[in-house]
Every structure is written in C-alpha cells, then in structure tokens.
Amino acid sequence: MGGKIFAVLIVIIALASAVPIINHTFLGASVTPPEDISTHGKAIDEQMSVTMAEAGISFLAAQLILGLFVWHFANRNSGATKTLPGGATAMVIVAFLFVGAEVLALGLVGSKAWGMVYFKPAAADAMQVQAQAGQFAFYFRYAGPDGKFGQIHPDKIDEGNSNFFGLDPENDMAARDDITSGELVVPVDKEVHLLMHAKDVGHSFYVRELRIQQDFVPGLDLSVHFTPTKVGKYEIVCTQLCGLGHYNMKSYLTVMSQEDFDKWLKSQSS
Amino acid sequence: MSDASVHAAVHAAPTSFIRKYIFSLDHKVIGLQYYALAFVAVFTGMVLSWIMRVHLVWPNAPIPGLGWLSKVGAPGGVVTPEYYLQLLTMHGTLMVFFVLTNAPFAAFGNYFLPIQIGAEDMAFPRFNMMSFWTTFVAFCILISSFFLGDGPPLSGWTGYAPLSAVGADAGPGQGVGQSLWGISIFVFCIASLLGSLNFIATTLDLRTKGMTLSRMPIVTWAWFITSCIALLAFAVLLPACLLLILDRVAGTSFFIPAGLNVADHIQPHQGGSPLLWQHLFWFFGHPEVYIAILPAIGIVSHILICNLRRDLLSHRVLIYCMMAIGFLSYMVWGHHMFVSGMNPFSSLVFSFPTLMITIPATIMTLIWLGSLYGSNLRINSASLFCLGFISMFVSGGVSGFFLAQPSIDIYLHATYFVVGHFHMVMGVAAIMGVFAGTYFWFPKMTGRMMNEGLGRWHFFLTLIGTYAIFMPFHYLGLAGNVRRYSAFQDDYLIPLIPVHKFITYAALFTGAAQLIFIFNLFYSRFKGTKASENPWECTSLEWSTPSSPPPFDNFGGKHPVVYQDPYQYGVKSSTGDYVMQTSPEQASVAS
Numbered sequence: 001m002g003g004k005i006f007a008v009l010i011v012i013i014a015l016a017s018a019v020p021i022i023n024h025t026f027l028g029a030s031v032t033p034p035e036d037i038s039t040h041g042k043a044i045d046e047q048m049s050v051t052m053a054e055a056g057i058s059f060l061a062a063q064l065i066l067g068l069f070v071w072h073f074a075n076r077n078s079g080a081t082k083t084l085p086g087g088a089t090a091m092v093i094v095a096f097l098f099v100g101a102e103v104l105a106l107g108l109v110g111s112k113a114w115g116m117v118y119f120k121p122a123a124a125d126a127m128q129v130q131a132q133a134g135q136f137a138f139y140f141r142y143a144g145p146d147g148k149f150g151q152i153h154p155d156k157i158d159e160g161n162s163n164f165f166g167l168d169p170e171n172d173m174a175a176r177d178d179i180t181s182g183e184l185v186v187p188v189d190k191e192v193h194l195l196m197h198a199k200d201v202g203h204s205f206y207v208r209e210l211r212i213q214q215d216f217v218p219g220l221d222l223s224v225h226f227t228p229t230k231v232g233k234y235e236i237v238c239t240q241l242c243g244l245g246h247y248n249m250k251s252y253l254t255v256m257s258q259e260d261f262d263k264w265l266k267s268q269s270s
Numbered sequence: 271m272s273d274a275s276v277h278a279a280v281h282a283a284p285t286s287f288i289r290k291y292i293f294s295l296d297h298k299v300i301g302l303q304y305y306a307l308a309f310v311a312v313f314t315g316m317v318l319s320w321i322m323r324v325h326l327v328w329p330n331a332p333i334p335g336l337g338w339l340s341k342v343g344a345p346g347g348v349v350t351p352e353y354y355l356q357l358l359t360m361h362g363t364l365m366v367f368f369v370l371t372n373a374p375f376a377a378f379g380n381y382f383l384p385i386q387i388g389a390e391d392m393a394f395p396r397f398n399m400m401s402f403w404t405t406f407v408a409f410c411i412l413i414s415s416f417f418l419g420d421g422p423p424l425s426g427w428t429g430y431a432p433l434s435a436v437g438a439d440a441g442p443g444q445g446v447g448q449s450l451w452g453i454s455i456f457v458f459c460i461a462s463l464l465g466s467l468n469f470i471a472t473t474l475d476l477r478t479k480g481m482t483l484s485r486m487p488i489v490t491w492a493w494f495i496t497s498c499i500a501l502l503a504f505a506v507l508l509p510a511c512l513l514l515i516l517d518r519v520a521g522t523s524f525f526i527p528a529g530l531n532v533a534d535h536i537q538p539h540q541g542g543s544p545l546l547w548q549h550l551f552w553f554f555g556h557p558e559v560y561i562a563i564l565p566a567i568g569i570v571s572h573i574l575i576c577n578l579r580r581d582l583l584s585h586r587v588l589i590y591c592m593m594a595i596g597f598l599s600y601m602v603w604g605h606h607m608f609v610s611g612m613n614p615f616s617s618l619v620f621s622f623p624t625l626m627i628t629i630p631a632t633i634m635t636l637i638w639l640g641s642l643y644g645s646n647l648r649i650n651s652a653s654l655f656c657l658g659f660i661s662m663f664v665s666g667g668v669s670g671f672f673l674a675q676p677s678i679d680i681y682l683h684a685t686y687f688v689v690g691h692f693h694m695v696m697g698v699a700a701i702m703g704v705f706a707g708t709y710f711w712f713p714k715m716t717g718r719m720m721n722e723g724l725g726r727w728h729f730f731l732t733l734i735g736t737y738a739i740f741m742p743f744h745y746l747g748l749a750g751n752v753r754r755y756s757a758f759q760d761d762y763l764i765p766l767i768p769v770h771k772f773i774t775y776a777a778l779f780t781g782a783a784q785l786i787f788i789f790n791l792f793y794s795r796f797k798g799t800k801a802s803e804n805p806w807e808c809t810s811l812e813w814s815t816p817s818s819p820p821p822f823d824n825f826g827g828k829h830p831v832v833y834q835d836p837y838q839y840g841v842k843s844s845t846g847d848y849v850m851q852t853s854p855e856q857a858s859v860a861s
Contacts, residue, residue, distance in 0.1 A: 091633055
C-alpha cells in the first residue's frame, strides 16, 4: 500500500512541478526571465532553453521510472525476482555515453555565450560609464567633455554634499566636468563599458533584462560591457549581501534614443 | 587488517552517571550526543526559517516571543531588516555545520562505524569525546551571539569579506556577533578534524578478523570517504577562520584592501583580497556539500539493499562513484564564484569538472533505479525515506546542470534558483537520509521499534511539503528573484509575493509535520514495541551484537570474525534468505 501511494504521489509531484515551467506562470505570477534587451542575451537564453529541455527530460524520466518501478515491484507477494539486463555495466556505459556527452556538449556550447560577455573586450568606441556601489546605493559617473574621469579619493566621499565618488575638483582638472547620476542612463544600440568600483564592501550589479550580473569587489576594479537594444526603464538590483539595507539597494537603467541621451547628458552637466 | 587479539577492551565499562552519559568515552553515547545536538540545531534552524518565511510575506506581523529574544532586532516581535539577515546567517550556519555535518556523518558514523567493522570503540576514544564536546562548545559560542552585543552577524553563512572582516562599521552584528561566528567555526573545524582523523584511523586499524576493506558495508565506506574529504576541507577552513579573526582583532589585512570607506570611516587596512576569502571558503564549502550528502548516500544504499533483499546492481560501483565525487569535489569550488570577478577563463576550468560530477551522480541514480527493477522491495518508513532521498537527489541534481554553466549562472546566480537547488540536494536529501537511518537503526539504538504508521504519515507529509517549498524556489529564481532580501519592494518582485506566500504556508505545514516525528521518537523510545535483535533481517555486524542497544564493548567481550561479503541476501540459508557477515555458513543460491 505504502509503495503504491508513493508511486502515485511521485508521479503527481513530478508532473505538477513541470507545469509552471511549461506555462511560465505559477499562482498568477510570471516565472520566466523577462524579454532580453541585450545583444549577447540571446545566446544565454538559448543555452538556458536547451539545458531546461535536457534537465526536464532527465527529471521527468527519473521520477516516472522511480514511480513505475515502485508501483510494480514493491511489496510483491508473488512472482520471481529478476535482474535488469546488463546490470551495473550497462548503467555505467549509459551514464558515460549519454550524460557524459550531454554535459560536455552543454559545457562547450555554453562557453561561447560566456565568451561573448567575458572574453571579447569592449569595443574601443564603447561609452565608458563608471559605477560605484556602496551601502546601499549605486552611483554612476560620466567622464564629461574631456573624456577623463577624475580620481577617486575615498576620504573625500561626502554624500551630504553629493560628492559620492570622493572627487577633488579643486586640484584635479579631470574631475571638474565629471557628471554624476543616481541612475544609469545610456543610449540604445551603443555599447556601454561599465567600470565597476566598490566603495565599502562587496555588492553586485544585476539587470535581469540585460542578462548581466557582475560583483563589485573592493580593491579590484572590474568591468563589464553590454549593448542594450531596447528603449525603456529597467531595475538594477544588488545581488551580493552587503548589509542591512541590501534588499533596498537598487537603481534604474534607462535606455533612450541617442538624441534623448544627448539632451539628458547636457541637462545633467549644467 | 588488525588481528583479533589486539581487541583488548579499550576502556572499562563506565559506572558513574557522568562517565556513562555525559563525558562518556563510548562511541555509541557520543554518537547519540551528536544526534541530540543536531536535533536541537535542526529545530532551532527550522524555527528561524519559519520566522524568516513569515516575515517575508507579512513584514509587519509581530512574532510571539521574538521581542523578548531581541528588543533591538525585533522590537515588539516585528523583525527588522537587519535581524532578518541575522536569522538567515544563523539558519545557514546551524544547518550546514551543526546539522548536515553532524547528523549523517558524526552521529550515525560514531554509533555504527566501529560496530560495523567489529571494533570495540573508536581508535581514540578520548579524542572522540573531545570532538563532541569541542563541537558543543562551538555550538554554545555560536548561540551566545543571540544574547551578546547587537546580536548574530548578518553576513550570511558564507561570511564574505570585507563585510565580515571590517568590524562593527559594517552593520549590526558585525562587531561581537561576527567575531563569535568566526571563533565558533574555528572551534568546529578543530572538532571535525579530530573526528575525521579518528574515523580514518578506526577504519584502517580496528577492523576485526576477516573484515577486509572489500567486505565493509557501503555505508562504512561512505563515512570513511567522507572523513578523508572532511580532513582536507576543514584543514583549509580552520586557517581561513583564523585569518578572518586576525583581520578583525589584530589589525591584519588578509581580506581587506586599501581605501575602503565603510560608514564614513576609512578602514585602517591595506593589501588584502576579498577574493582570497572566497577561494578559501569555497575550497572548504564545496566539499562540505559532499560531507553532507555522501553519508546519506551510504545510509540510503545500505538500507535499500536490506529491503530489496539483494545487493544493488553493484554496490562496489557506487563506492567508486563516491570516491570519484570526493576527488572531483576539490576541483570545482570556483563554480560558486563565476561572477565574483575572478579570471573568466578559470570559470570554464571550474565548469567542466562540475559538469563531470553529473556522471558519477547519474551512475548512482541509475544503479538505484535499476536495482528496483524486478525486485521485491519491502516498504517501511525507512525504505520510503530512501525512495524519497532518490527522488530528491534527482530533483536537486538536475538544477545543477544550470548552475554549473557560467553563461546561465550570469542570470541565475544569487537568485532563489540556487537556494532551491542546494536545499533540495544538500538539505532535504541529506535529511531524508537521516530520517531513513533513524527509522532503520532506532531498534538497535533503543531496543524498541518506531511506530510504523506514524512513520509513513511523517514520510508522505514531508515529501509533499518539501517539494511544495523548494520547487517554487526554482520558479522564483527563473523570474530573477534575488535571495537574501528581507523584503520584496522592487517593481518586478512584488508580483512574485503570492508565490512566497505559498512557500511560507508549505514551510509551516512541513515543519508541523515534523511534530509527528518528534512524538514518534520520544513515544517509541519509552513505549514502542520491543524489537528483536535483528528486526530487518540485515546482514551487517551492527545486527550481530548480543543486545539492543549493544553493550559498552559492542560484542560482549567476544571478537566477531567475518566470513562474508556485506550483502549476502537472496540466498537459501538456515536463517532464511540471508547470511550474516559473521556466519561461516556456505549458503546456496536461491533458485
């Protein structure tokens, strides 16, 4: 009896688990990645779909076979026992041939998508924006007409006077025309090279629609690059536990046309 | 293999209450002490998760009694954002260290490894006692953080630097609480190292006459392999914790670079690397997953074989798979760090061995499934939990396909997908193994049977409940729901709150179902039906002891001699369809 209940239950659980994945919705909420707005995101999404198919088939097959075997073979009162033809050797061969090949193929194809984000350097004409993460806010900085960022002085950071980056315009020419913003505003279809600086502890930059996530590491100035392809406003959230306000550390990415962006940048510098 | 003549009683039978039950040298008492400690830790950790789940969906609901525990963290019983993170840190630390390391490995391993190899005790009984009491001290230090300073740390069980290293500037609990955390884990590492050495020495040196390595039951092998993994893993976490403590109290800068402005204070450090902590931590942290799961794999296989009344397709292949997993577990730690800023080429290097782990894991699953084919599986609470383990191992395993790939990890890293993955494969699966072991070995440990009807109710409710909690975690992750948030205020997270409500109800339900287990455990201990010496008709040495529970020297002054491979089932013998390992009988193969 217990075996039959288990068999039925595990089949129901397996099928019920798959429904929200297939329907992309659970309890009325959309449970799927949002539409991709980057040039590299398609490769990641395809990789995710292939993996979902392979993982989903493995999951359903294993659970259904488990249910089937327990239904048939648990607590039998009659019937001779028999052994699976091929025994353990067959299992080892199957695992090596099918799963081994599958995961190697996944790994090889997937490394291409990874390479698009991390191995290909940013284009020389990509727009450089500096991002700074600190407890519990993001700030962004544009180099201004001189194309140079002023130097960061951690001891000069003064949020009360909006000196979020610790600039020293009196002594640093390059800092004088730097434009600071609480939101990341970029033109559409132009590559952005985001230079990442952590003010205090570890943080992370995550925009679901961009298919970009990268940690800010104190003492290590990292960068990512991406090309947004769709005008709109998207949320930037912190995904690296950074302290009590972690849940509230967010900003927005606004993607606008080149003209709108130029106007915005001008309004910021004045 | 040791000679039976060296098996002189390693220590005399204890007489006083203190030596018998508290500072006992007896591996069985120490095993039960580990079990009791894990029991307290798991229910503490579970209550913490309840509070977190309730807070996530009803942020302003006062939780009875919580205001008393922390006036600052939960004024009037309402959890503050920082207290949420403090509870989260304690939940993770308690569960990973004091439950998943202690219960399947230290508790059952201590109790049954020496008996299964025919030894009278562990190789170093005093070290063994010290291991437990050192673990207990580590537990007390950790728990004391609830009552000292401004509470436990909020940096998570991974304690990433520099959040964990710069001190009180980083936030509530990052002063005294984080130091206590570091000291607690440091002490825990010492205990685990002593315990692992003891397990290894015992397995290699104290096997009784005839107990060759190839005759050891699969679960004995699992504990042995786990000890080897633990010896290397904790040996790295120990100095890492020491460096963290030094950064905090001695002004060193192992993990803190120059120029950090935390809470408007320039930190007086320079030259350290936050990534160094991550590398050291995960060099321990990934093998730790296998420290939790390999003993459960061993327990489940051991119990499954007994209830199948025949060997698995090959239990030896399973042992080789465990060794392969143990070996690979040291080459994959970087898959926790794909987006951490380490060299992106190394992400690929870490990705491939991670994907390779799928191969031994698949072989194991196929062997369990293939062994069910054509069998006559006995269904009882223990074997049901074994089936639940297999199901959960698969469910938690397939999500590893995603996270092992750096490109997909860009999207799924630090989301609830990861939380669902590790809770299923490391948490629930390992706990299913612990439940299976409890129902199976309870008659040997107490002399009484656990109630079978309650055991089945416990199993089915737990199976439904854990799937209801952890499957939706994956859906949330696919929607990009970030983990470790104390409230969901972002525009895209608000529509996901109904899913979180569902999970909270499921967590409360599953937790409540564990009351059946607690009741069964205590009721059966005193009122359960008396168990025979070998109620499951099992072949291994723990069922050859002269009494249940076994006498202090396990075999009543005799030295068992082993004649058989571990799993002689499905034969015709004088005892029925099995031959004990200690029986010289040459059984014929059943037709």
